[in-house]
Amino acid sequence: MSYLDLSISELHEALVAKKVTxxxxxxxxxxxxxxxxxxxxxxxxxxxxxxFASTLTEPEADNPxxxxxxxxxxxxxxxxxxxxxxSNVLKGYVPLFDAAVIERLKAKxxxxxxxxxxxxxxxxxxxxxxxxxxxxxxxxxKHTRLCGxxxxxxxxxxxxxxxxxxxxxxxxxxxxxxASLNGLVGMKPTWGRISRYGLFPFAPSLDHVxxxxxxxxxxxxxxNLLAGRDERDATSSLRPVEAYESSLEEGVKGKKFAVIKExxxxxxxxxxxxxxxxxxEALKKEGAEVEIVSFGERLLESIxxxxxxxxxxxxxxxxxxxxxxKFGPYYGGKSYQEVMMNARTKGxxxxxxxxxxxxxxxxxxxxxxxxxxxxxxxRSLIVSxxxxxxxxxxxxxxxxxxxxxxxxxxxxxxxxxxxxxxxxHLALGNFAGLPSITVPLFLENGLPVGVNLMxxxxxxxxxxxxxxxxxxxxxxxxxxxxNKKEGTL
Amino acid sequence: MKEISLEVLQDAAHRLMFELSDEELKTLYEEFxxxxxxMETIGKIEGVDEAEPMTxxxxxxxxxxxxxxxxTPLDRDEALKNAGNVQDGQIKLPKVVG
Numbered sequence: 001m002s003y004l005d006l007s008i009s010e011l012h013e014a015l016v017a018k019k020v021t022x023x024x025x026x027x028x029x030x031x032x033x034x035x036x037x038x039x040x041x042x043x044x045x046x047x048x049x050x051x052f053a054s055t056l057t058e059p060e061a062d063n064p065x066x067x068x069x070x071x072x073x074x075x076x077x078x079x080x081x082x083x084x085x086x087s088n089v090l091k092g093y094v095p096l097f098d099a100a101v102i103e104r105l106k107a108k109x110x111x112x113x114x115x116x117x118x119x120x121x122x123x124x125x126x127x128x129x130x131x132x133x134x135x136x137x138x139x140x141x142k143h144t145r146l147c148g149x150x151x152x153x154x155x156x157x158x159x160x161x162x163x164x165x166x167x168x169x170x171x172x173x174x175x176x177x178x179a180s181l182n183g184l185v186g187m188k189p190t191w192g193r194i195s196r197y198g199l200f201p202f203a204p205s206l207d208h209v210x211x212x213x214x215x216x217x218x219x220x221x222x223x224n225l226l227a228g229r230d231e232r233d234a235t236s237s238l239r240p241v242e243a244y245e246s247s248l249e250e251g252v253k254g255k256k257f258a259v260i261k262e263x264x265x266x267x268x269x270x271x272x273x274x275x276x277x278x279x280x281e282a283l284k285k286e287g288a289e290v291e292i293v294s295f296g297e298r299l300l301e302s303i304x305x306x307x308x309x310x311x312x313x314x315x316x317x318x319x320x321x322x323x324x325x326k327f328g329p330y331y332g333g334k335s336y337q338e339v340m341m342n343a344r345t346k347g348x349x350x351x352x353x354x355x356x357x358x359x360x361x362x363x364x365x366x367x368x369x370x371x372x373x374x375x376x377x378x379r380s381l382i383v384s385x386x387x388x389x390x391x392x393x394x395x396x397x398x399x400x401x402x403x404x405x406x407x408x409x410x411x412x413x414x415x416x417x418x419x420x421x422x423x424x425h426l427a428l429g430n431f432a433g434l435p436s437i438t439v440p441l442f443l444e445n446g447l448p449v450g451v452n453l454m455x456x457x458x459x460x461x462x463x464x465x466x467x468x469x470x471x472x473x474x475x476x477x478x479x480x481x482x483n484k485k486e487g488t489l
Numbered sequence: 490m491k492e493i494s495l496e497v498l499q500d501a502a503h504r505l506m507f508e509l510s511d512e513e514l515k516t517l518y519e520e521f522x523x524x525x526x527x528m529e530t531i532g533k534i535e536g537v538d539e540a541e542p543m544t545x546x547x548x549x550x551x552x553x554x555x556x557x558x559x560x561t562p563l564d565r566d567e568a569l570k571n572a573g574n575v576q577d578g579q580i581k582l583p584k585v586v587g
Contacts, residue, residue: 191547305527316505325573338583353507356505357505367490
């Protein structure tokens with residue numbers, strides 16, 4: 001047993017009691033990071049982490065993040081530390097400032113030990129497209145299964161007990177899906193709840209700061225720290241921050257859960273459905289009201305295309321500044337156009353180029369109404385239906401993924417409802433900007449599957465309360481690839 | 490909608506300031522065949538063309554301006570730190586005119 005196998009709350013008690021020091025924790029986290037064989041890291045920050053941890057000598061009893069080691073996805077700006085978003089186009093780029101969330105964690109004396117690998121520029125959901133190659137799922141030592149992405153290295157860091165907390169970003173499901181595949185708690189709060197200042201933009205109307213922990217309580221404690229107004233992000237909310245952990249143990253008596261019929265109907269894994277149904281029965285026993293609700297198949301099956309068109313179009317525009325002139329490798333050329341062409345041709349991977357072309361195609365004057373504008377209209381209808389359901393229910397509750405992590409090379413019918421609906425519905429939370437959390441449900445042949453709970457905007461406190469009830473039902477608090485458990489469902 | 494062809498896709502790539510190899514173009518063209526079918530799901534939504542386009546999840550709550558205080562957020566040396574081709578305190582690029 002190592003201290004790093006504990007939750008943040010447990011670690012905090014040990015730190016305050018001086019059973020362990022931040023320096024010892026950082027040393028152990030760094031040793032584990034260096035021993036990682038899942039390709040989780042862009043950069044391990046040994047000197048910086050040890051220097052900072054060694055200054056932390058007087059425990060702060062009221063600060064749960066004091067001395068806690070953490071990892072950040074490599075699309076968060078870190079002052080003086082190379083940050084590439086796992087793309088060759090940003091090789092060598094060293095930000096001049098810290099992202100708002102990095103600042104907040106530093107101010108609370110959490111210790112950044114590494115920058116994590118990701119799908120290139122956060123565009124991708126497999127953990128296979130970063131410039132350092134495939135990131136592997138720590139639950140599968142044979143390295144045959146996807147880790148999921150785009151926040152793959154951040155997921156590995158927490159699932160392999162290297163740190164108890166990591167920062168990710170979530171534009172479609174990039175924290176909440178890998179949370180399902182890695183047995184973690186993955187939280188994406190309301191759009192605007194956490195400042196995105198210093199997060200490399202992918203699709204700003206959908207981008208969220210999100211994060212991984214191994215317990216719902218830790219997730220609530222993290223939001224206490226990360227949430228709040230930041231004048232440098234004009235989209236950050238003015239609403240006051242709550243004590244998000246304050247109603248965790250209040251249960252779900254009288255709370256109303258909507259289960260989306262079409263998501264269940266498009267999930268074919270019988271074990272997933274059986275365990276999900278068992279969780280519904282357990283919730284009812286706790287006094288919750290559960291109802292199967294039809295969302296509308298046409299709306300749900302269009303989520304994937306709507307997401308793809310909007311996100312690729314926004315990315316095309318956002319990433320126009322990656323020109324090899326102001327930052328990133330400079331390859332020269334006879335004209336400034338050639339300088340840019342060289343930097344972008346050499347810097348972007350095949351997948352990124354394809355996504356950009358799709359975005360550009362949907363923005364062409366001839367196509368804009370039929371593709372981009374229409375996707376924005378579809379988004380509006382999908383969001384209206386989501387909010388309509390949440391006007392009558394406290395939560396929308398569904399499996400976070402249709403199965404355990406898939407094997408590399410496994411193919412799926414990209415026009416099937418299992419793909420279009422069951423595998424891609426988490427983008428609903430991004431379309432509507434609603435708070436959404438994934439928690440582990442059960443293990444199928446030793447591999448985790450999660451469920452997702454989504455609530456009303458800015459009602460994170462209630463969301464954590466519901467998620468904690470599910471965590472108690474499953475018995476999978478503080479699950480990881482190291483802390484293996486059977487669960488109670 | 491514009492007909493999808495290898496030329497149209499290469500044109501899109503050039504507008505984006507990068508080249509696609511023949512192999513990349515072919516893969517993209519094939520990908521578009523599936524993508525077109527996926528995009529058709531949007532058109533099947535009843536009333537989609539009458540809905541208002543949604544650009545952000547919520548209206549932003551900001552209705553004020555910050556104080557107009559002069560500051561120097563970045564000095565020149567810092568601004569040039571990440572540029573690959575710098576000369577005499579400026580980013581150097583090939584001649585544009587003449």
